[in-house]
Amino acid sequence: MKFKCDRDALSDALQTVQRAVSSRPGIPALTGVLMNASGEELVLATTDLEVSARLRLPVQVQEEGVTLIPARLLADMVKSFDQAPVEFEAQSNQARIVCNNYEGTVRCLPAEDFPALQDPGGTRVTVDATALAEGIAQVARAASRDEARPILTGVLLEINREGLTMVATDSYRLAVRELTASAEGEAKALVPERALGEAGRAAGGDDKGQAELFVDQGQVAFRSGALTLTSRLIEGEFPNYRQLLPEHYENKLTASRQQLLDAVRRVGLMARESSPVKMEFNALGVRLSSSSPDFGGAIESVEAQYEGEEMTAAFNPGYLVDGLTAAVGERVEIEVRDGLKPAVIRGKGESYVYLVMPVRLPAPVG
Amino acid sequence: MVSKLRATTAQRPAEPILHVDLDAFYASVEVLKDPSLAGKPVVVGSSGGRGVVMSASYEARARGLHSAMPSVRARRLCPDAVFVPPDFDSYRAYSNRFREILLSVTPVVEPLALDEAFLDVTGAVLLFGEPARIAQRVRSLVRSELSLTASVGGGPNKLIAKLASVEAKPDGMLMVPAEGVLQFLHPLPAEALWGIGEKTAATLARLGIRTVGELARTPAGILERVLGEAHAGGLLALAAGDDLRPVVPFEPPKSVSHEETYPRDLDDPDEILREILSLCHRVAERLRADGFRARTVTLKLRLPSFSTLTRSRTVATPTDLAADLFRITRELFAALPGGRRRFRLLGVAATGLVPAGSEQVALVKEGTWGEAERALDRVQRRFGRGAAVPASLLRRPGR
Numbered sequence: 194m195k196f197k198c199d200r201d202a203l204s205d206a207l208q209t210v211q212r213a214v215s216s217r218p219g220i221p222a223l224t225g226v227l228m229n230a231s232g233e234e235l236v237l238a239t240t241d242l243e244v245s246a247r248l249r250l251p252v253q254v255q256e257e258g259v260t261l262i263p264a265r266l267l268a269d270m271v272k273s274f275d276q277a278p279v280e281f282e283a284q285s286n287q288a289r290i291v292c293n294n295y296e297g298t299v300r301c302l303p304a305e306d307f308p309a310l311q312d313p314g315g316t317r318v319t320v321d322a323t324a325l326a327e328g329i330a331q332v333a334r335a336a337s338r339d340e341a342r343p344i345l346t347g348v349l350l351e352i353n354r355e356g357l358t359m360v361a362t363d364s365y366r367l368a369v370r371e372l373t374a375s376a377e378g379e380a381k382a383l384v385p386e387r388a389l390g391e392a393g394r395a396a397g398g399d400d401k402g403q404a405e406l407f408v409d410q411g412q413v414a415f416r417s418g419a420l421t422l423t424s425r426l427i428e429g430e431f432p433n434y435r436q437l438l439p440e441h442y443e444n445k446l447t448a449s450r451q452q453l454l455d456a457v458r459r460v461g462l463m464a465r466e467s468s469p470v471k472m473e474f475n476a477l478g479v480r481l482s483s484s485s486p487d488f489g490g491a492i493e494s495v496e497a498q499y500e501g502e503e504m505t506a507a508f509n510p511g512y513l514v515d516g517l518t519a520a521v522g523e524r525v526e527i528e529v530r531d532g533l534k535p536a537v538i539r540g541k542g543e544s545y546v547y548l549v550m551p552v553r554l555p556a557p558v559g
Numbered sequence: 560m561v562s563k564l565r566a567t568t569a570q571r572p573a574e575p576i577l578h579v580d581l582d583a584f585y586a587s588v589e590v591l592k593d594p595s596l597a598g599k600p601v602v603v604g605s606s607g608g609r610g611v612v613m614s615a616s617y618e619a620r621a622r623g624l625h626s627a628m629p630s631v632r633a634r635r636l637c638p639d640a641v642f643v644p645p646d647f648d649s650y651r652a653y654s655n656r657f658r659e660i661l662l663s664v665t666p667v668v669e670p671l672a673l674d675e676a677f678l679d680v681t682g683a684v685l686l687f688g689e690p691a692r693i694a695q696r697v698r699s700l701v702r703s704e705l706s707l708t709a710s711v712g713g714g715p716n717k718l719i720a721k722l723a724s725v726e727a728k729p730d731g732m733l734m735v736p737a738e739g740v741l742q743f744l745h746p747l748p749a750e751a752l753w754g755i756g757e758k759t760a761a762t763l764a765r766l767g768i769r770t771v772g773e774l775a776r777t778p779a780g781i782l783e784r785v786l787g788e789a790h791a792g793g794l795l796a797l798a799a800g801d802d803l804r805p806v807v808p809f810e811p812p813k814s815v816s817h818e819e820t821y822p823r824d825l826d827d828p829d830e831i832l833r834e835i836l837s838l839c840h841r842v843a844e845r846l847r848a849d850g851f852r853a854r855t856v857t858l859k860l861r862l863p864s865f866s867t868l869t870r871s872r873t874v875a876t877p878t879d880l881a882a883d884l885f886r887i888t889r890e891l892f893a894a895l896p897g898g899r900r901r902f903r904l905l906g907v908a909a910t911g912l913v914p915a916g917s918e919q920v921a922l923v924k925e926g927t928w929g930e931a932e933r934a935l936d937r938v939q940r941r942f943g944r945g946a947a948v949p950a951s952l953l954r955r956p957g958r
Contacts, residue, residue, distance in 0.1 A: 364921045364922050366922070507917060509919060535922060550920045550921060552917045552918065553917060553918045553919075553920055554917050
């Protein structure tokens with residue numbers, strides 16, 4: 194196998210597929226990138242058995258063939274090159290890479306040990322890539338990182354003819370984003386947050402046009418441009434999130450999103466050792482405060498429009514920051530019920546909802 | 560700024576420390592609960608074979624009864640004494656109101672027990688006048704708001720204030736001026752000082768030291784030989800009326816524990832576990848009421864021979880739930896060596912306390928024990944202890 198290509202294009206491609214390479218080198222073949230040169234393109238493939246990446250790259254193929262090369266090593270090598278054509282040639286168990294005056298040899302991995310990757314299939318959904326990237330960024334942050342509760346480490350994708358709904362919760366907050374999409378049918382998939390995060394990263398950046406999703410039994414595939422990411426699905430029943438979404442509340446704060454976000458960040462600095470930020474809603478807006486016995490405290494009032502009864506609720510500042518960051522638009526709405534019911538954060542439009550559960554303040558002693 | 564500071568220090572009283580002590584607290588609360596007890600010798604404590612007097616009304620004290628006396632002996636001395644079982648919920652409720660009265664005078668309140676506290680009124684004099692007036696104010700507030708009587712001692716430090724309140728009892732007040740400290744202190748018996756128990760008192764008596772004054776006049780070298788350097792130095796300072804300890808506004812509890820001595824020894828493992836569960840609930844309720852969670856749980860068991868076994872375990876996540884305490888104590892009990900044993904006392908203690916702080920509410924509920932136990936707290940607060948109990952504690956024999 195032999196091909197020649199541009200350094201930048203190959204480097205970018207290797208950096209992208211490298212993200213699906215296993216970090217646990219139990220199976221040596223999984224640390225490799227499978228390179229398949231045929232026709233006028235090179236197909237790079239990696240997998241850690243949960244997530245697989247496949248990327249097509251136009252190259253000058255001089256001799257067709259397949260080889261498996263340690264992915265990280267090759268990626269680092271190509272990244273270190275100056276911008277110049279790269280020549281790659283693989284014989285039975287060794288590859289030779291040439292760029293300018295540099296020549297390196299790399300031992301190949303056994304290509305026959307690399308698992309066969311399935312082609313994407315199942316229900317096909319087409320969605321704007323930029324919107325998908327935005328939606329994933331908005332929702333994925335609410336997924337749990339606790340491996341002890343595998344279901345909550347996933348993001349639920351609900352597909353019907355009207356569109357695509359993405360949902361994640363770690364049981365303390367819940368994020369829901371609806372996207373317009375065209376789908377062939379209905380489907381549901383619980384995708385590991387890590388895999389969806391990679392898909393979002395790939396769909397983001399410069400306008401990528403349309404992205405495609407393929408939801409199948411046990412796996413989901415995502416295709417944007419030349420890249421296809423495949424992930425196994427998490428098995429199990431996601432909580433019935435619709436039941437958790439409250440009706441509209443009577444009490445609503447409308448504030449400048451950036452101003453509120455900055456204030457929460459500032460006041461949140463003094464909320465140490467998992468102490469919350471207290472929000473007192475009143476006719477003038479909201480008064481934020483925090484205190485930690487060993488460090489100090491902070492108070493900041495944010496002028497805003499508030500309709501409803503005066504009330505106080507406390508929240509984990511990190512959760513508030515996540516919700517306020519994810520909501521788009523200049524203005525943000527926070528609806529509150531009381532100190533024990535979830536608050537609802539909405540940005541511009543109705544397509545994104547972020548629920549955050551309050552922190553129960555300790556009962557006064559005595 | 561400087562002149563203001565000077566003005567404040569100029570007014571600093573020479574005797575800023577008060578010791579406030581409610582008179583015969585438990586017994587007095589019982590009389591308030593049941594006015595027919597007024598004027599009778601009332602004893603709070605179990606009248607059973609192993610009970611002791613926890614508190615005695617002044618009528619009972621006049622007959623020679625005092626706290627910590629075995630109930631059997633109290634009954635012999637005073638056959639017409641009315642024995643009342645302790646009701647800590649009521650005592651705590653009165654104690655909270657007592658503390659509020661003290662805090663209305665100064666924030667510098669160091670509670671010592673449900674019924675006594677030290678106050679440092681250095682700052683409060685600017686608002687309420689000299690310490691004697693503040694003492695009077697506290698006494699009249701206790702009388703008007705709690706219908707109880709309090710004795711107050713005042714002095715330049717904690718030692719003198721405490722001794723003065725003892726002298727002032729009952730329903731009195733004694734302010735010892737800084738220049739009169741030695742005159743007040745020296746005639747008192749040596750045991751009046753902290754750090755002089757029965758044993759030390761006997762040692763001192765052999766040297767002919769019976770009063771604080773005699774102690775103060777004893778050369779340091781002689782005392783050091785019989786008591787050790789540290790102890791002797793401490794006692795001489797106290798005997799000179801020196802006590803530098805400040806009033807510490809809040810001392811968080813170091814442990815919460817409950818134990819019970821049973822009228823008959825327990826040997827049935829099921830019954831023992833039920834009693835342990837009951838103790839766990841009392842400890843957990845107290846933790847929640849005080850706003851603490853415990854890291855370490857200790858099970859204490861006393862054999863009929865009076866030897867005591869203790870077993871502890873420390874957990875990663877501090878807890879204030881009886882369900883957690885019981886899971887641990889049950890395992891500790893199961894791991895005890897030997898077969899069926901008899902126990903006369905069981906106890907559960909929670910230590911390594913951390914403030915409970917705030918609690919993140921979950922959207923998707925999992926473990927509901929916390930909710931259940933908090934609901935139990937609310938029911939008991941409203942309808943009284945025992946209004947709702949875990950089913951396994953419903954039919955405990957002898958309860």
